[in-house]
Amino acid sequence: MAAIGGRHPLGTSAALHRRRRIDRLMRGSATAAAILAVAILGIMIGTVVVNGASELSIAFLIKDPPGGSLVGVAGGGIANAIVGSALLVVVATAIALPVGVLIAVYLTEFSTPRTARPIRMALDLLNGLPTIVTGIFVFGLLVASHGQSGIAASVALAVVILPLITRTTQEILLLVPKELRDAAHALGVSRWRTIAGVVLPGALGGILTGVVLAVARAAGETAPLLLTDSIFSARTSINVFGAAIPNIPIDIFSYSESPFPAEHAKAWGAALVLIAMILLGNLTARAMLSRQRRRLGWMPTSQR
Amino acid sequence: MDANEPEVERRDDVMASNRLQVDSSSGAPAVPLVIGAKESAPAPPTEVVFELLDLNVYYGETLAVRGVNLKIHKNVITAMIGPSGCGKSTIVRTLNRMNDSVSGFRVSGEVNYHGHSIYASGVDPVEVRRRIGMVFQRPNPFPKSIYDNIAWAPRILGLKRDLDARVEQALRGAALWDEVKDRLRSSALGLSGGQQQRLCIARAIAIEPEVLLLDEPASALDPISTASIEDLMQDLKQTYTIVIVTHNMQQAARVAERTAFFSLDDAGDGKRAGVLVEYDETATLFTRPADERTRGYVTGRFG
Numbered sequence A: 001m002a003a004i005g006g007r008h009p010l011g012t013s014a015a016l017h018r019r020r021r022i023d024r025l026m027r028g029s030a031t032a033a034a035i036l037a038v039a040i041l042g043i044m045i046g047t048v049v050v051n052g053a054s055e056l057s058i059a060f061l062i063k064d065p066p067g068g069s070l071v072g073v074a075g076g077g078i079a080n081a082i083v084g085s086a087l088l089v090v091v092a093t094a095i096a097l098p099v100g101v102l103i104a105v106y107l108t109e110f111s112t113p114r115t116a117r118p119i120r121m122a123l124d125l126l127n128g129l130p131t132i133v134t135g136i137f138v139f140g141l142l143v144a145s146h147g148q149s150g151i152a153a154s155v156a157l158a159v160v161i162l163p164l165i166t167r168t169t170q171e172i173l174l175l176v177p178k179e180l181r182d183a184a185h186a187l188g189v190s191r192w193r194t195i196a197g198v199v200l201p202g203a204l205g206g207i208l209t210g211v212v213l214a215v216a217r218a219a220g221e222t223a224p225l226l227l228t229d230s231i232f233s234a235r236t237s238i239n240v241f242g243a244a245i246p247n248i249p250i251d252i253f254s255y256s257e258s259p260f261p262a263e264h265a266k267a268w269g270a271a272l273v274l275i276a277m278i279l280l281g282n283l284t285a286r287a288m289l290s291r292q293r294r295r296l297g298w299m300p301t302s303q304r
Numbered sequence B: 001m002d003a004n005e006p007e008v009e010r011r012d013d014v015m016a017s018n019r020l021q022v023d024s025s026s027g028a029p030a031v032p033l034v035i036g037a038k039e040s041a042p043a044p045p046t047e048v049v050f051e052l053l054d055l056n057v058y059y060g061e062t063l064a065v066r067g068v069n070l071k072i073h074k075n076v077i078t079a080m081i082g083p084s085g086c087g088k089s090t091i092v093r094t095l096n097r098m099n100d101s102v103s104g105f106r107v108s109g110e111v112n113y114h115g116h117s118i119y120a121s122g123v124d125p126v127e128v129r130r131r132i133g134m135v136f137q138r139p140n141p142f143p144k145s146i147y148d149n150i151a152w153a154p155r156i157l158g159l160k161r162d163l164d165a166r167v168e169q170a171l172r173g174a175a176l177w178d179e180v181k182d183r184l185r186s187s188a189l190g191l192s193g194g195q196q197q198r199l200c201i202a203r204a205i206a207i208e209p210e211v212l213l214l215d216e217p218a219s220a221l222d223p224i225s226t227a228s229i230e231d232l233m234q235d236l237k238q239t240y241t242i243v244i245v246t247h248n249m250q251q252a253a254r255v256a257e258r259t260a261f262f263s264l265d266d267a268g269d270g271k272r273a274g275v276l277v278e279y280d281e282t283a284t285l286f287t288r289p290a291d292e293r294t295r296g297y298v299t300g301r302f303g
């Protein structure tokens, strides 16, 4: 080091040349990989838009499929699946949100490092679990005995998004300044009241962001639905405890399996609707999160 | 106040003061506090609110404060001064159990509040903090409206009757009412730093504590806000017992009747811990300190 440091910058050694080459190579490949990621996303969205745009119309969004089942005719829409998907996602969120927020509250407010580590690890594993495995688990739990249903699908989706909601909530709870907790404690307010009255309201925006991300994730999950809610039908169902409920991912799957070109077009159309919904959700969530970060990052002292 | 009264009231008897001078760990002899005591007839001592007996405070294995004996009197402003790290915050946070949430925090000795140990088993720390309010160095209003900042705790603590009147009274008590009465529903975060700190004081007195602990309440404020908070303390002391930690010796001299000087001291084992060096009438402590270390600290700043 010292030798190189003492040299004139123009008199570079062979070793330094080699290191510079390696440096350039590494930087080049890292950049290429990053560009590749963006390119893949771009190509994927592009393909869906190109193929699905022709199918997209108001009618496609507000009409049910024609006839009772797959008949290969053009026309109609996926309204019943949009309703079904929304319903499944809402119920899944309603299940996962309170549980996820409570876990996050436990992790940030009550746990010791010894109890937090296994919980965090379990959540990480759950997050990495192939969703088809979650599907199988719920299949054994609910479907094997009661048949496919909206609630079985929602439970499976809730399991999928639980770690996501927990993680974002936890992250935002950690951003709530300690000074606010101290202020509440110093007023003789109990810990739980402090959390409910000061910590959670302060973190509300961040929690909502987590919910939006989770909704986007749940809306696109297909694997668990194949096992818990794989129905294709023109019927609109809003009874989650009844029979299976038509939904967008299964529609895409069914249409793409069909031998009729008209239905392939519908698969692209449905895919476009789904992707648009998810992208919109993600962008909203991100905007909300950065706003929330700015708001909480601002400390309540304006003077020095 | 009676014009014949001495400028600084003597609240303590000589005996008690003597005992406070004993640095128990070093075994140094008590330094009798005769200088100030002879000048004026002692005023009747007020009730003792806090009595610390041989208080040691630990953070994990580290001894932060060693062997503190100290009495804090009712309706008196007591200042705590001393170099950074000597344990002033540690002691005030020990007085209302704010340190309970710090892992490794432990006390030995006694912290008596009206003769009852606040660290006895069966004592509810939440109840302790409800009676002993605290204001922090940095203003920390809730991200709520001005009104809700003050009304939140009373509502939870069941003091719901006449909430509007309680809020107004607290804001008047903190000399903030006139400035905010037309914007009670707007966010407290829109107030200036000085206003925020007075809001925090209003919030603390809205639940009618008996004691107010102020840990460097004016260190983040400009001189005008500082002056208004010092004035405020003179009003508040009629109702509350006030302990103020400050780095500003003029401030201690201006507001406090009694002052405790803490310092970092070596117990002989090379580990330094905060000790109470001297505790006396503020005027005496600043003009005729009994201890060399106090003299050094006090004159070092004032030249």
Ligand SMILES: Nc1ncnc2c1ncn2[C@@H]1O[C@H](COP(=O)(O)OP(=O)(O)OP(=O)(O)O)[C@@H](O)[C@H]1O
Pocket (backbone or CB within 6 Å): B059, B064, B082, B083, B084, B085, B086, B087, B088, B089, B090, B091, B102, B274
């Ligand atoms: N939460 C904590 N965990 C561990 N050690 C602590 C903690 N808080 C304070 N200490 C230690 O206790 C000692 C006293 O700290 P304290 O904050 O009470 O000093 P202070 O007199 O208030 O100083 P300052 O004037 O800078 O505010 C210091 O050595 C500090 O490092």
Ligand SMILES: [Mg+2]
Pocket (backbone or CB within 6 Å): B088, B089, B090, B215
């Ligand atoms: Mg301090």
